[in-house]
Amino acid sequence: MSRHRSVRGLNYDEEYDDYYCDAYGHSVEDSANFCASPGFEQQYMFDRSKSTAMGDYIVGTNPDEEDDDDDDSDGKDKAMSRRRLDSVHVEFPSNLSPTSEARLKECLEVLRDISGESIPEPFLLNAAIEANYDSNIALQILHDKPRNTEGPSIDIVREGSDASLDDLKAKLETICREDKSARPKVLDKLAPSTSRTASSSKSGSSCSTPRMIISPSPSLSKPSPRESHKAKLDPVAEYEKERKSSQKQCLNMVVIGHVDAGKSTLMGHLLFKMGQVNQKTMHKYEQESKKVGKQSFAFAWVLDETGEERTRGITMDVGLSKFETKTKSVTLLDAPGHKDFIPNMITGASQADVALLVVDATRGEFETGFESGGQTREHALLARSLGVLQMGVVVNKLDNEGWSKQRFEEISHKISAFLTKHVGLRDADVVYIPCSGLTGENLISPPTNDALKSWYSGPCLVDVIEKFRPPERPVSKPLRLSVTDVFKGVSSLVNVSGKVECGFVQAGERLLIMPQAEQCILKAVACENASSGMTAFAGDQVVASLAGIEAQNVSLGSVLCEPQCPVPVATRFVARLVVFGIEIPITRGFPVIFHQNSMSEQAMVVKLIASVHRSTGEILKNKPRCLLKNSSALVVLEVARPICIELYKDVKELGRFTLRCSGATIAAGMITEIL
Numbered sequence: 277m278s279r280h281r282s283v284r285g286l287n288y289d290e291e292y293d294d295y296y297c298d299a300y301g302h303s304v305e306d307s308a309n310f311c312a313s314p315g316f317e318q319q320y321m322f323d324r325s326k327s328t329a330m331g332d333y334i335v336g337t338n339p340d341e342e343d344d345d346d347d348d349s350d351g352k353d354k355a356m357s358r359r360r361l362d363s364v365h366v367e368f369p370s371n372l373s374p375t376s377e378a379r380l381k382e383c384l385e386v387l388r389d390i391s392g393e394s395i396p397e398p399f400l401l402n403a404a405i406e407a408n409y410d411s412n413i414a415l416q417i418l419h420d421k422p423r424n425t426e427g428p429s430i431d432i433v434r435e436g437s438d439a440s441l442d443d444l445k446a447k448l449e450t451i452c453r454e455d456k457s458a459r460p461k462v463l464d465k466l467a468p469s470t471s472r473t474a475s476s477s478k479s480g481s482s483c484s485t486p487r488m489i490i491s492p493s494p495s496l497s498k499p500s501p502r503e504s505h506k507a508k509l510d511p512v513a514e515y516e517k518e519r520k521s522s523q524k525q526c527l528n529m530v531v532i533g534h535v536d537a538g539k540s541t542l543m544g545h546l547l548f549k550m551g552q553v554n555q556k557t558m559h560k561y562e563q564e565s566k567k568v569g570k571q572s573f574a575f576a577w578v579l580d581e582t583g584e585e586r587t588r589g590i591t592m593d594v595g596l597s598k599f600e601t602k603t604k605s606v607t608l609l610d611a612p613g614h615k616d617f618i619p620n621m622i623t624g625a626s627q628a629d630v631a632l633l634v635v636d637a638t639r640g641e642f643e644t645g646f647e648s649g650g651q652t653r654e655h656a657l658l659a660r661s662l663g664v665l666q667m668g669v670v671v672n673k674l675d676n677e678g679w680s681k682q683r684f685e686e687i688s689h690k691i692s693a694f695l696t697k698h699v700g701l702r703d704a705d706v707v708y709i710p711c712s713g714l715t716g717e718n719l720i721s722p723p724t725n726d727a728l729k730s731w732y733s734g735p736c737l738v739d740v741i742e743k744f745r746p747p748e749r750p751v752s753k754p755l756r757l758s759v760t761d762v763f764k765g766v767s768s769l770v771n772v773s774g775k776v777e778c779g780f781v782q783a784g785e786r787l788l789i790m791p792q793a794e795q796c797i798l799k800a801v802a803c804e805n806a807s808s809g810m811t812a813f814a815g816d817q818v819v820a821s822l823a824g825i826e827a828q829n830v831s832l833g834s835v836l837c838e839p840q841c842p843v844p845v846a847t848r849f850v851a852r853l854v855v856f857g858i859e860i861p862i863t864r865g866f867p868v869i870f871h872q873n874s875m876s877e878q879a880m881v882v883k884l885i886a887s888v889h890r891s892t893g894e895i896l897k898n899k900p901r902c903l904l905k906n907s908s909a910l911v912v913l914e915v916a917r918p919i920c921i922e923l924y925k926d927v928k929e930l931g932r933f934t935l936r937c938s939g940a941t942i943a944a945g946m947i948t949e950i951l
């Protein structure tokens with residue numbers, strides 16, 4: 277078994293239709309229970325001493341965003357901040373009242389939560405005092421510091437992106453046509469006088485997105501014999517010929533759930549029963565785990581391969597394996613359950629077509645994972661926001677509850693309500709299975725345990741997996757191969773693992789690596805699903821060997837594409853957000869971590885355009901002051917460095933993302949416009 281490598285694909289139409297269904301993304305708790313700190317409450321209460329007009333306040337418009345023009349608004353923001361601060365004591369009071377002390381502490385806590393350790397404490401303290409303990413204003417002050425030339429800044433976005441865009445510009449210049457009309461949009465951004473055009477498109481595929489385009493240089497635009505050959509191929513016919521006739525359907529399945537729910541044990545035992553792990557290896561794991569006092573983890577060791585994972589008894593990275601059912605070739609992604617490893621879980625889930633949500637049926641344990649801020653709900657929400665539409669809910673460790681039918685039904689009932697009402701999965705797309713990963717009950721054959729047999733006659737785990745429907749693979753779209761790992765092989769070639777998000781790729785092709793704007797030749801593409809070993813299609817997890825580049829010129833988050841139809845690269849874009857159960861409202865200038873597939877990047881919400889109805893998308897309010905939990909909105913996001921993105925309507929895998937802050941997932945989104 278190996279560490280994580282990627283796989284996925286989607287049923288586009290189906291998913292897009294209900295992505296923003298009424299239920300999707302609703303928070304766990306009722307919004308009426310929203311708790312705000314006094315500092316935050318005060319910010320959203322009308323205050324005569326501040327200059328905001330009552331009319332503005334009632335309309336709920338963010339006074340900071342009165343002007344649509346960004347450059348202008350910066351000045352206005354500052355002016356507004358200054359005006360607000362006129363009534364604020366800027367000196368540290370020597371004798372704070374108990375109320376002020378409490379407010380100061382609360383404000384500092386919020387600032388620390390958001391800034392982490394990136395800003396020294398004295399600066400946070402000064403900002404908090406300057407903002408009269410209003411954390412939102414304090415954030416704005418910290419954000420504006422460099423323009424005031426004192427103190428550090430959390431404005432990582434502009435600082436980081438300027439340098440990177442310069443680098444990119446230089447590289448793009450070298451491979452752009454002399455023809456100025458074909459200059460990439462990124463160059464236009466840096467040199468506004470230059471005109472821009474749409475991209476060229478490869479034969480048989482459309483490249484309709486308004487793109488930050490890199491145009492091929494004359495040498496690049498002249499296709500090699502191999503490329504000409506590829507251009508003549510019908511991707512769908514090739515896919516049918518290679519895959520559908522001879523092979524089993526490919527399915528990428530992620531296993532998710534709260535820490536210690538028994539995910540690795542369940543999957544390790546399943547793989548053993550399916551013959552993927554031989555008796556000798558299993559015996560070795562039993563002996564070795566016994567020696568270190570972790571005998572109950574023997575099956576988990578099949579997927580938890582590293583020393584640290586085995587010693588600590590937790591999964592840290594995504595474990596990857598393969599097995600086959602009668603009609604399917606399943607790529608299994610075992611995600612970590614611990615909250616510290618959510619970014620890895622996101623990587624795994626972003627590559628999956630379907631998910632198994634494992635819950636521990638043991639009394640008290642299920643409740644911890646589901647009701648007390650555990651990861652069961654967060655994982656389910658994340659999986660759905662990353663494109664998973666079908667789910668098997670494994671009610672695991674039911675042996676600990678004497679195979680109680682009542683307990684199974686109680687758990688199924690609670691999870692069903694959550695998945696259908698809050699996550700947005702259809703009831704018909706979720707199946708509940710009573711199991712024991714430890715004893716192996718109901719994994720690959722009907723139950724043998726009398727207590728379970730007496731009331732359960734449904735499918736076993738493998739039957740559920742067998743019934744999952746693989747999504748349509750977008751093989752006709754332009755090639756997008758996202759890189760999840762880079763490693764040096766024995767030869768001079770650079771190997772990358774990744775997933776073909778859409779399109780198809782053949783050995784011998786010349787490819788463009790974005791956002792690095794590097795060219796390379798694909799020497800070989802290894803893919804377990806491929807019969808020829810020369811071609812990989814959308815949905816395939818591959819290892820690609822690249823010639824003509826250095827390892828440092830490709831990285832996690834890079835996208836390989838055809839030079840004739842490059843992937844857009846940008847730092848700023850409009851997105852539609854679905855906000856989860858947040859405690860701190862999202863305001864303008866809110867710093868976040870942007871997650872897209874296996875890539876994460878520092879980012880900032882730079883503009884709140886409008887709050888929208890979560891199911892219809894209808895605009896409810898322009899320029900809202902903030903976004904509360906369970907809301908939906910159009911926002912402008914800016915990432916610290918140029919990244920490869922697509923519009924959600926074009927390529928879902930590169931058009932959707934999740935936002936995290938202070939270790940919690942706060943929103944999911946889809947890109948609607950690239951700026």
Ligand SMILES: Nc1nc2c(ncn2[C@@H]2O[C@H](COP(=O)(O)OP(=O)(O)OP(=O)(O)O)[C@@H](O)[C@H]2O)c(=O)[nH]1
Nearest residue numbers: 535536537538539540541572590591613712713714
């Ligand atoms: N009684 C019982 N114990 C189980 C069962 N499945 C797993 N366990 C135990 O639960 C513990 C945790 O199992 P893991 O498989 O490591 O759990 P996990 O969900 O993969 O953990 P993370 O990946 O770290 O989140 C181990 O001690 C297992 O032996 C089960 O069906 N019944």
